[in-house]
Amino acid sequence: MTVFVPGLSGESAAFYQALQADPERAAGVRFTGLHFPGINRNDYLALHSLARQRGYVMMPGLRAGFVDGRAELLQLDYPGIFRDLADCVDVDLAIAQVSPPDEQGRCSLGAAHDFHAAIWHKARRRVAHINPRMPRTRGSFAIRYDELDAVFEADSALLHYDGGAANDATIAHAALVASLVRDGDTLEFGVGKLPGAILNALSSHKNLRVWSGMVTAPVAKLVDAGVIAAQGAIDAGVALGDSAFYERIAKDSAFFFRPVSETHDVRRLAAIDNFCAINSAVEVDLFGQVNADSLGGKLLAGVGGLPAFAAGALLSPAGRSIIALPAATDDGRHSRIVAAFNRGLVALPRHAADFIVTEHGIAALRGLGIHQRAEALIAIAAPAFRAQLAAEWAEIARRL
Numbered sequence: 001m002t003v004f005v006p007g008l009s010g011e012s013a014a015f016y017q018a019l020q021a022d023p024e025r026a027a028g029v030r031f032t033g034l035h036f037p038g039i040n041r042n043d044y045l046a047l048h049s050l051a052r053q054r055g056y057v058m059m060p061g062l063r064a065g066f067v068d069g070r071a072e073l074l075q076l077d078y079p080g081i082f083r084d085l086a087d088c089v090d091v092d093l094a095i096a097q098v099s100p101p102d103e104q105g106r107c108s109l110g111a112a113h114d115f116h117a118a119i120w121h122k123a124r125r126r127v128a129h130i131n132p133r134m135p136r137t138r139g140s141f142a143i144r145y146d147e148l149d150a151v152f153e154a155d156s157a158l159l160h161y162d163g164g165a166a167n168d169a170t171i172a173h174a175a176l177v178a179s180l181v182r183d184g185d186t187l188e189f190g191v192g193k194l195p196g197a198i199l200n201a202l203s204s205h206k207n208l209r210v211w212s213g214m215v216t217a218p219v220a221k222l223v224d225a226g227v228i229a230a231q232g233a234i235d236a237g238v239a240l241g242d243s244a245f246y247e248r249i250a251k252d253s254a255f256f257f258r259p260v261s262e263t264h265d266v267r268r269l270a271a272i273d274n275f276c277a278i279n280s281a282v283e284v285d286l287f288g289q290v291n292a293d294s295l296g297g298k299l300l301a302g303v304g305g306l307p308a309f310a311a312g313a314l315l316s317p318a319g320r321s322i323i324a325l326p327a328a329t330d331d332g333r334h335s336r337i338v339a340a341f342n343r344g345l346v347a348l349p350r351h352a353a354d355f356i357v358t359e360h361g362i363a364a365l366r367g368l369g370i371h372q373r374a375e376a377l378i379a380i381a382a383p384a385f386r387a388q389l390a391a392e393w394a395e396i397a398r399r400l
Contacts, residue, residue: 001028001092002054004085004119005044007035008214008238009161009246010112012097012129014154016042026051032089034081034115035059037301039161039191039240045070054089056081057302058293078114078213078305082260085118094123099136101145108142109257110134111158111246114213114237117141117259125149131156133243135250139257161240163216166197169326173359174198177324180355180362181205181276188212188277188309191240194324198278202227210234211272213263213305215255217241223254232256237263264305269312270319277313279306281325281347285340286374286393288353288365290323297343310352320355323348327358327382335385337377339392356380371397 026047032054043061065071098107174197199218313321363376
């Protein structure tokens with residue numbers, strides 16, 4: 001069988017625990033779905049030596065599966081993952097973690113609406129984990145109780161996410177990024193300490209909206225402060241946070257949830273005026289290329305929604321694509337602004353470069369020639385690496 005198991009905050013802990021208790025059920029089963037490193041920690045290949053997995057983002061368990069050939073990794077962005085699930089994967093069993101049905105018999109996908117729409121209506125069997133803790137949220141896709149083949153009810157803890165506390169350097173870095181955001185912008189952002197600090201740095205802005213693949217708890221502070229004020233001003237695919245945040249998204253009419261086919265549709269993004277995409281990276285080279293998911297040629301994750309959001313921002317009237325990253329590694333030994341990629345994989349090509357922000361400044365690359373671009377990026381590198389980068393660029397430029 002091929003079994004679709006949702007990831008992020010939609011992952012059913014009760015379903016995984018049931019398989020752990022009876023691992024023979026996983027023998028010969030191919031699991032598929034989008035699971036995210038550092039957030040989803042269940043290892044489906046570890047359930048049984050004959051289990052298999054079709055994955056889209058590098059995970060620790062998936063890496064181990066390459067050794068014995070039980071894992072396959074498709075290097076796709078979010079729209080590509082949705083298309084693959086919709087067009088290329090025959091799903092025998094689809095699992096959904098949902099809220100209890102409402103008066104009309106509709107179950108909400110709650111905190112995670114991302115990929116179910118790709119597979120739900122074609123799956124041969126559809127099973128719901130009805131979890132009273134799953135919030136009933138507003139969204140463009142819902143599951144009807146009468147279309148389910150089976151249900152199981154379990155009061156199960158939802159996946160919680162905490163981006164962590166930002167230090168002074170991260171707060172200062174976030175302030176630089178926030179300076180590029182204008183009143184009235186529609187924002188996209190990721191997860192982690194820096195994105196959380198960026199949201200906190202927007203407290204004096206006005207009339208912001210959100211169109212993002214994920215939203216986290218700090219966005220609620222912007223709603224409370226009146227920075228995001230309009231009903232339905234937050235469109236997202238997934239919410240990540242704690243119990244209080246999950247309760248909030250059920251009650252607050254600012255939040256509306258959509259599948260990836262809507263949140264990551266470049267045509268929709270391009271039609272949003274002042275769309276501002278804010279994303280992170282592992283490295284940026286002096287051509288403006290972005291490596292978002294590898295280190296020394298070793299895959300760490302996947303490109304996710306970055307390519308779609310960056311493309312949408314560049315097509316949006318007055319839009320901006322912002323890449324924010326620390327100038328050096330945590331130990332200060334390596335620059336994250338590099339002369340040219342050696343084994344780093346490209347998530348964004350050089351023609352998609354727009355704004356790059358480190359704690360040392362902002363490189364506004366739009367409209368710059370190739371040498372000006374390199375100079376702007378060297379200027380925001382960690383000071384200890386600037387002379388070396390300048391020398392490497394001189395050699396690169398000589399060969400161009």
